[in-house]
Amino acid sequence: xxxxxxxxxxxxxxxxxxxxxxxxxxxxxxxxxxxxxxxxxxxxxxxxxxxxxxxxxxxxxxxxxxxxxxxxxxxxxxxxxxxxxxxxxxxxxxxxxxxxxxxxxxxxxxxxxxxxxxxxxxxxxxxxxxxxxxxxxxxxxxxxxxxxxxxxxxxxxxxxxxxxxxxxxxxxxxxxxxxxxxxxxxxxxxxxxxxxxxxxxxxxxxxxxxxxxxxxxxxxxxxxxxxxxxxxxxxxxxxxxxxxxxxxxxxxxxxxxxxxxxxxxxxxxxxxxxxxxxxxxxxxxxxxxxxxxxxxxxxxxxxxxxxxxxxxxxxxxxxxxxxxxxxxxxxxxxxxxxxxxxxxxxxxxxxxxxxxxxxxxxxxxxxxxxxxxxxxxxxxxxxxxxxxxxxxxxxxxxxxxxxxxxxxxxxxxxxxxxxxxxxxxxxxxxxxxxxxxxxxxxxxxxxxxxxxxxxxxxxxxxxxxxxxxxxxxxxxxxxxxxxxxxxxxxxxxxxxxxxxxxxxxxxxxxxxxxxxxxxxxxxxxxxxxxxxxxxxxxxxxxxxxxxxxxxxxxxxxxxxxxxxxxxxxxxxxxxxxxxxxxxxxxxxxxxxxxxxxxxxxxxxxxxxxxxxxxxxxxxxxxxxxxxxxxxxxxxxxxx
Amino acid sequence: xxxxxxxxxxxxxxxxxxxxxxxxxxxxxxxxxxxxxxxxxxxxxxxxxxxxxxxxxxxxxxxxxxxxxxxxxxxxxxxxxxxxxxxxxxxxxxxxxxxxxxxxxxxxxxxxxxxxxxxxxxxxxxxxxxxxxxxxxxxxxxxxxxxxxxxxxxxxxxxxxxxxxxxxxxxxxxx
Numbered sequence: 001x002x003x004x005x006x007x008x009x010x011x012x013x014x015x016x017x018x019x020x021x022x023x024x025x026x027x028x029x030x031x032x033x034x035x036x037x038x039x040x041x042x043x044x045x046x047x048x049x050x051x052x053x054x055x056x057x058x059x060x061x062x063x064x065x066x067x068x069x070x071x072x073x074x075x076x077x078x079x080x081x082x083x084x085x086x087x088x089x090x091x092x093x094x095x096x097x098x099x100x101x102x103x104x105x106x107x108x109x110x111x112x113x114x115x116x117x118x119x120x121x122x123x124x125x126x127x128x129x130x131x132x133x134x135x136x137x138x139x140x141x142x143x144x145x146x147x148x149x150x151x152x153x154x155x156x157x158x159x160x161x162x163x164x165x166x167x168x169x170x171x172x173x174x175x176x177x178x179x180x181x182x183x184x185x186x187x188x189x190x191x192x193x194x195x196x197x198x199x200x201x202x203x204x205x206x207x208x209x210x211x212x213x214x215x216x217x218x219x220x221x222x223x224x225x226x227x228x229x230x231x232x233x234x235x236x237x238x239x240x241x242x243x244x245x246x247x248x249x250x251x252x253x254x255x256x257x258x259x260x261x262x263x264x265x266x267x268x269x270x271x272x273x274x275x276x277x278x279x280x281x282x283x284x285x286x287x288x289x290x291x292x293x294x295x296x297x298x299x300x301x302x303x304x305x306x307x308x309x310x311x312x313x314x315x316x317x318x319x320x321x322x323x324x325x326x327x328x329x330x331x332x333x334x335x336x337x338x339x340x341x342x343x344x345x346x347x348x349x350x351x352x353x354x355x356x357x358x359x360x361x362x363x364x365x366x367x368x369x370x371x372x373x374x375x376x377x378x379x380x381x382x383x384x385x386x387x388x389x390x391x392x393x394x395x396x397x398x399x400x401x402x403x404x405x406x407x408x409x410x411x412x413x414x415x416x417x418x419x420x421x422x423x424x425x426x427x428x429x430x431x432x433x434x435x436x437x438x439x440x441x442x443x444x445x446x447x448x449x450x451x452x453x454x455x456x457x458x459x460x461x462x463x464x465x466x467x468x469x470x471x472x473x474x475x476x477x478x479x480x481x482x483x484x485x486x487x488x489x490x491x492x493x494x495x496x497x498x499x500x501x502x503x504x505x506x507x508x509x510x511x512x513x514x515x516x517x518x519x520x521x522x523x524x525x526x527x528x529x530x531x532x533x534x535x536x537x538x539x540x541x542x543x544x545x546x547x548x549x550x551x552x553x554x555x556x557x558x559x560x561x562x563x564x565x566x567x568x569x570x571x572x573x574x575x576x577x578x579x580x581x582x583x584x585x586x587x588x589x590x591x592x593x594x595x596x597x598x599x600x601x602x603x604x605x606x607x608x609x610x611x612x613x614x615x616x617x618x619x620x621x622x623x624x625x626x627x628x629x630x631x632x633x634x635x636x637x638x639x
Numbered sequence: 640x641x642x643x644x645x646x647x648x649x650x651x652x653x654x655x656x657x658x659x660x661x662x663x664x665x666x667x668x669x670x671x672x673x674x675x676x677x678x679x680x681x682x683x684x685x686x687x688x689x690x691x692x693x694x695x696x697x698x699x700x701x702x703x704x705x706x707x708x709x710x711x712x713x714x715x716x717x718x719x720x721x722x723x724x725x726x727x728x729x730x731x732x733x734x735x736x737x738x739x740x741x742x743x744x745x746x747x748x749x750x751x752x753x754x755x756x757x758x759x760x761x762x763x764x765x766x767x768x769x770x771x772x773x774x775x776x777x778x779x780x781x782x783x784x785x786x787x788x789x790x791x792x793x794x795x796x797x798x799x800x801x802x803x804x805x806x807x808x809x810x811x812x813x814x
Contacts, residue, residue, distance in 0.1 A: 149743070157765060157766050272645075280648075283652075287655075287659075290659070311663060314656070314659055314660060314663055317656065317659070318656055321652050321656075322653065325648045325649035325652050328645070328648065329646045329648070329649050333645060365655075369655070372658055373658050
């Protein structure tokens with residue numbers, strides 16, 4: 001019954017979604033009676049999809065094997081956490097999570113959005129319903145998560161062992177909230193284009209939603225990067241894989257949007273551009289979902305990827321993105337030109353930020369799709385790897401950091417060169433000192449890493465400069481948010497530069513008893529012993545690491561073999577020190593009794609994720625600050 | 640923003656969408672030489688995948704006769720396109736055996752009834768274990784196995800009509 005109830009809730013939700021759309025269209029056209037039902041319908045629709053998703057989780061937790069999806073992805077002897085997370089460790093379940101988040105985001109707009117002009121809000125909820133309908137259809141016609149099998153098999157097939165990691169419980173939901181949260185910005189843009197209501201009030205209404213989605217995207221990407229780093233055992237933290245790029249592209253667009261919406265809110269500038277970015281940000285989420293779900297870039301051929309699903313998603317892309325861009329083309333001419341500003345001003349700095357972020361987005365998009373385009377033109381296969389992305393996006397990212405350092409020190413509307421130079425001078429001096437010091441200490445350092453370290457130093461100072469001569473207690477929370485987030489960029493950049501230029505990597509063939517020096521550590525290969533877990537067996541090395549005269553640390557990397565399905569994985573052993581990480585991987589046994597050991601000393605690598613966390617914390621502070629300020633202005637809020 | 644410029648984003652998207660449509664429409668046929676070539680088939684014993692046909696074990700592949708081993712599934716669309724070619728290969732006297740990945744007996748029976756049955760035996764690989772151990776990552780894939788149970792070659796993706804004669808010769812040559 002639970003599965004039927006879930007399917008019923010989904011159909012009802014779809015029906016309410018259609019009602020929401022029709023009512024919103026009529027209400028925007030002036031039907032006063034229907035304006036009152038749009039919001040309640042949006043909330044009811046969200047409750048139904050959330051119910052359907054909750055029921056699917058329940059089916060997974062109690063391992064109801066009469067449901068095909070549960071049978072294919074669940075197992076009664078798995079721990080609770082993995083039975084729970086297996087709900088979205090598959091196509092149908094993750095698409096249901098997508099739709100549930102979409103519904104809840106729409107309901108949140110219906111419940112909490114009070115700043116937006118009523119007609120624009122109704123059009124926004126209509127936009128949300130249009131997106132919802134397409135994805136309901138996708139679920140109900142091409143990816144039904146509640147399909148039954150008869151007779152029910154005695155046991156489920158279990159979850160891919162590589163996914164049996166706490167990361168699965170956290171990483172996909174966070175990213176999805178970020179992806180789908182951007183749908184709100186998309187619907188806001190649609191609403192504003194329909195009613196031609198674009199201005200500071202609209203921007204102030206949209207900003208918290210963008211910030212919220214952006215925080216979750218930042219967290220999801222940061223967590224995903226660390227997961228890949230420790231789980232894959234390759235010592236890297238970003239691989240420019242299409243799936244990674246699929247999450248980076250919406251983030252780049254959302255970051256640009258976050259800054260352009262501020263120009264619109266503060267100075268009533270960049271109207272058309274802000275709408276464009278709102279459309280692009282969610283479009284990138286959908287393109288990313290399509291790339292991952294259709295398998296056109298990652299898989300060699302059909303592997304549990306139904307071509308019908310890819311076609312369906314592609315059709316949705318054409319309707320939504322094409323429709324939004326057509327609406328943009330038709331209506332943007334009637335959106336009044338925003339306020340003008342001087343080429344040297346905070347606005348101009350933010351425009352530079354937007355152009356650079358968009359250029360990087362373009363580079364990543366082209367690099368991700370390039371293999372496809374080349375194949376279409378010349379029928380040859382190739383792959384674009386880190387050399388392209390680093391060489392093309394790296395320099396732009398560094399220019400962006402330089403703009404970022406100067407941006408918050410610029411005045412709104414109009415600034416002058418000489419006072420600006422005075423404000424920027426301390427940071428420039430720091431950057432120069434770091435540049436010279438690093439070059440002297442490490443003459444052979446790569447130019448990008450050298451500039452990265454110098455700019456990180458300069459940015460670290462420049463990012464806290466807006467607090468200079470301010471009463472710290474009376475500084476608004478969103479200023480603190482900006483400072484912390486920008487500082488996070490400096491911290492992360494320093495981590496990336498240190499990791500790429502100062503990492504010591506040793507690949508050795510060692511006998512038991514031998515000692516190897518890696519960076520500041522000397523590592524003794526003490527033993528190799530077999531060990532086992534619930535569904536794997538492994539060879540586990542014991543490595544004793546010692547730094548100078550310090551304590552002896554024990555690290556135990558494993559080479560694991562799972563038997564269902566037979567998969568070999570490397571379980572890394574990592575020791576985190578204040579100034580970096582010791583990263584160890586056990587490889588194969590040679591023919592002569594030696595073992596392959598891969599040992600890395602990665603100075604300050606943890607700064608990469610610490611910086612990511614700071615960026616998310618900064619976003620959170622800004623969000624709380626904005627909401628707090630809005631609460632203190634009740635007239636504006638409860639208009 | 641005026642004139643043609645405001646339509647530029649839409650045009651850019653249509654170009655992007657066309658590239659994606661192309662990518663979706665064109666089946667991928669990258670061939671990367673597998674490390675399993677030359678190695679023996681990993682040892683396995685699979686139960687029958689559907690009523691009326693025996694299951695498959697690795698020992699049956701090392702009885703002195705070469706085989707064509709086809710990894711497929713009833714839910715896989717390219718496998719339907721491949722079915723006539725497999726039938727032609729079987730009709731040319733090549734023993735064809737199958738491994739059905741993550742399949743259900745009734746679905747498989749329907750698949751064979753509709754598309755013809757070239758298989759002498761089909762093993763049920765319900766959790767893709769044997770598939771992965773063979774170095775195969777998707778369906779369909781086919782392996783030429785020699786008389787000693789060693790993998791001679793691997794075909795990734797569906798077998799095309801123009802490849803049938805070559806494949807029949809390859810199996811017959813693999814003593």
